[in-house]
Each structure stands twice: as C-alpha cells, then as structure tokens.
Amino acid sequence: MTEPTDKRRGRILAAAREIFAREGFRSADVKTIAETAGVGKATIYKFFDSKEQLLLVVVEENLNQIRDLALRQLISSGPPLARMEGACRAIASFIASNRAFTRVLVQEAGDFAGEIQRQHLTMIEQNMPLAEAFFSELRQEGYFTELETRATIQMMVNLFIGAAYTWALTGAGDLEEQTATYLRVLTAGLRAPLPHSATPTKD
Structure with missing residues (x-):
C-alpha cells in the first residue's frame, strides 16, 4: 500500500530540519536527508525543486x-x-x-x-x-x-x-x-x- 503523500512530505521536512541543524545548510546533502526520511532521493525532488x-x-x-x-x-x-x-x-x-x-x-x-x-x-x-x-x-x-x-x-x-x-x-x-x-x-x-x-x- 502506498504511503499517503502528506506523510512522506512531512517526513522529508522533519529530516531536512534535523540534517540542516546538525550539518548546516551548505554541508547538508539531499541524499542524507532522503536516507533519514526513509525515501529515495528522487522522491524529494517530486516535492521540492x-x-x-x-x-x-x-x-x-x-x-x-x-x-x-x-x-x-x-x-x-x-x-x-x-x-x-x-x-x-x-x-x-x-x-x-x-x-x-x-x-x-x-x-x-x-x-x-x-x-x-x-x-x-x-x-x-x-x-x-x-x-x-x-x-x-x-x-x-x-x-x-x-x-x-x-x-x-x-x-x-x-x-x-x-x-x-x-x-x-x-x-x-x-x-x-x-x-x-x-x-x-x-x-x-x-x-x-x-x-x-x-x-x-x-x-
């Protein structure tokens, strides 16, 4: 069963906040955010440019x-x-x-x-x-x-x-x-x- 879109988006935002806070914006890697959120990197770019x-x-x-x-x-x-x-x-x-x-x-x-x-x-x-x-x-x-x-x-x-x-x-x-x-x-x-x-x- 596919996870609801809003839940995936919420997990991505929570992971981004965590990684930005820990590593800084410039050092943060989208791949790390994706791994923390439990999604593929491509999924992040479906929600955010x-x-x-x-x-x-x-x-x-x-x-x-x-x-x-x-x-x-x-x-x-x-x-x-x-x-x-x-x-x-x-x-x-x-x-x-x-x-x-x-x-x-x-x-x-x-x-x-x-x-x-x-x-x-x-x-x-x-x-x-x-x-x-x-x-x-x-x-x-x-x-x-x-x-x-x-x-x-x-x-x-x-x-x-x-x-x-x-x-x-x-x-x-x-x-x-x-x-x-x-x-x-x-x-x-x-x-x-x-x-x-x-x-x-x-x-």
Missing part, C-alpha cells in the same frame, strides 16, 4: 508554528499585557528548543533573507485584523500609543530577532527570560521614576 526550496519550506513551517503559538496566547483570557508576555515567552521557548536550526539560519541563510522576510510580512498582513484588535486593547490601557500597529509589530520583531540572533550564536542566558525582560522594559519605559526624596523642588 531544490535544497534551497526545502530550506524555505522548513522556515515557512517554523513561522506557521510561531504564529499558532502566538495566536493561542493572544486570544486567551486575561489582561492583554499578560497575554502578550505569554506570546513572547511561547515564541522564545520554541526558538530555544530549535537552537541548532536557528543558528544555521543566522549563519548561512543570508542568501534567503529576502524570501524569509517576504514570508514574515505576508504572515503579518494575514493576521493584521487580529493584531489591530489586540493592540487596541493595549492602547486603551496606555501602552503602545505612539505607533500604529504595523510599526509596533516591526519594532518588537526587530528587538526579539536581535535577542535571538545573539543568543543563537553565544548560547548565553535564558532566551525566554531575556525576552520577557525586554518586553517589560519596552512597556515600562527606560526611565524609572525618581524616588520621592530625589524629586527636584522649587525654591
């Missing part, structure tokens, strides 16, 4: 998983700021559990940055109505009032990509805790209130 396309599909699946993790938190119950922290923690935990693959993207995927950015922007646009509703809740509580939603999302993405980039290369610290700390600083502001005794007084 090239090793490059295979990587991009793996990235797209990662982005879909990240989206689902974020949405699950953002549409849950509770204060909007707590839901946002939950989303950031869930994303950071996912990235941390895939550190080797994240490091490969950081080090080797520069040639695909444009296409990965396109995938990312498309996903944001597809989920903009939900994002607008969520940030409207936050603005009612006084947060993120200076930027429109797209610019706010981009600011946060830039901040957390920078954190993930450094963490993936150095392995220093706990990415989830770093992400939560950066979010708290972002929402609270960089300048703490002066102690009452230090408040300037007029003569």
Whole structure:
C-alpha cells in the first residue's frame, strides 16, 4: 500500500530540519536527508525543486508554528499585557528548543533573507485584523500609543530577532527570560521614576 503523500512530505521536512541543524545548510546533502526520511532521493525532488526550496519550506513551517503559538496566547483570557508576555515567552521557548536550526539560519541563510522576510510580512498582513484588535486593547490601557500597529509589530520583531540572533550564536542566558525582560522594559519605559526624596523642588 502506498504511503499517503502528506506523510512522506512531512517526513522529508522533519529530516531536512534535523540534517540542516546538525550539518548546516551548505554541508547538508539531499541524499542524507532522503536516507533519514526513509525515501529515495528522487522522491524529494517530486516535492521540492531544490535544497534551497526545502530550506524555505522548513522556515515557512517554523513561522506557521510561531504564529499558532502566538495566536493561542493572544486570544486567551486575561489582561492583554499578560497575554502578550505569554506570546513572547511561547515564541522564545520554541526558538530555544530549535537552537541548532536557528543558528544555521543566522549563519548561512543570508542568501534567503529576502524570501524569509517576504514570508514574515505576508504572515503579518494575514493576521493584521487580529493584531489591530489586540493592540487596541493595549492602547486603551496606555501602552503602545505612539505607533500604529504595523510599526509596533516591526519594532518588537526587530528587538526579539536581535535577542535571538545573539543568543543563537553565544548560547548565553535564558532566551525566554531575556525576552520577557525586554518586553517589560519596552512597556515600562527606560526611565524609572525618581524616588520621592530625589524629586527636584522649587525654591
């Protein structure tokens, strides 16, 4: 009995993620991916035009998983700021559990940055109505009032990509805790209130 197409495709993607993470994109061989997936090399080319396309599909699946993790938190119950922290923690935990693959993207995927950015922007646009509703809740509580939603999302993405980039290369610290700390600083502001005794007084 022939194995369903979607199962073979899923095994190929899982094997590709494993081999890319272990050997790096440039060193990875399609034959090794095929052997790991338990299929012939020709079968891979029935689903994917090239090793490059295979990587991009793996990235797209990662982005879909990240989206689902974020949405699950953002549409849950509770204060909007707590839901946002939950989303950031869930994303950071996912990235941390895939550190080797994240490091490969950081080090080797520069040639695909444009296409990965396109995938990312498309996903944001597809989920903009939900994002607008969520940030409207936050603005009612006084947060993120200076930027429109797209610019706010981009600011946060830039901040957390920078954190993930450094963490993936150095392995220093706990990415989830770093992400939560950066979010708290972002929402609270960089300048703490002066102690009452230090408040300037007029003569």
